[in-house]
Amino acid sequence: MHRRPFHKHHGGLWEFPGGKVEPGERPREALVREIQEELGLSLAPHAVQPVAFAEEDETGNAKPIVIMLYSSAWDGSPVAALEGGKIAWFRPHEIDLLPKPPLDIELSRRLFEKG
Numbered sequence: 102m103h104r105r106p107f108h109k110h111h112g113g114l115w116e117f118p119g120g121k122v123e124p125g126e127r128p129r130e131a132l133v134r135e136i137q138e139e140l141g142l143s144l145a146p147h148a149v150q151p152v153a154f155a156e157e158d159e160t161g162n163a164k165p166i167v168i169m170l171y172s173s174a175w176d177g178s179p180v181a182a183l184e185g186g187k188i189a190w191f192r193p194h195e196i197d198l199l200p201k202p203p204l205d206i207e208l209s210r211r212l213f214e215k216g
């Protein structure tokens with residue numbers, strides 16, 4: 102998990118590592134790029150598999166955020182939180198207890214199949 106830098110939106114909260122899809126990019130290409138930039142890890146695009154998605158409530162933001170969660174195999178170990186914040190490994194029951202932004206709460210429920 103990645104703890105967002107304190108000065109940013111949702112600062113100090115733990116999220117699944119990733120980032121925004123750039124124009125002209127496929128979602129999984131964005132994930133491979135973001136994981137390289139943020140963690141220094143190379144993912145093979147064919148090893149990346151969709152797991153779940155979560156979307157902001159439509160009654161709120163006029164452009165609701167959608168976050169797609171993928172799983173992947175990889176080689177090596179994450180170097181560090183290369184773009185700020187902190188990274189750490191947690192077991193599922195520990196992820197449950199971490200303070201997280203709303204969509205990551207939903208994604209972790211889906212990932213660990215709690216409905």
Ligand SMILES: Nc1nc2c([nH]c(=O)n2[C@@H]2O[C@H](COP(=O)(O)OP(=O)(O)OP(=O)(O)O)[C@@H](O)[C@H]2O)c(=O)[nH]1
Pocket residue numbers: 109110111116117119120121166168202203204205
């Ligand atoms: N992970 C996560 N991010 C959320 C949620 N809701 C929400 O508005 N966001 C926002 O979505 C954006 C995610 O973009 P990002 O992962 O590239 O984060 P970032 O702050 O490094 O991006 P930026 O500095 O380029 O804006 C952040 O501004 C984050 O605050 C949520 O539930 N989970």
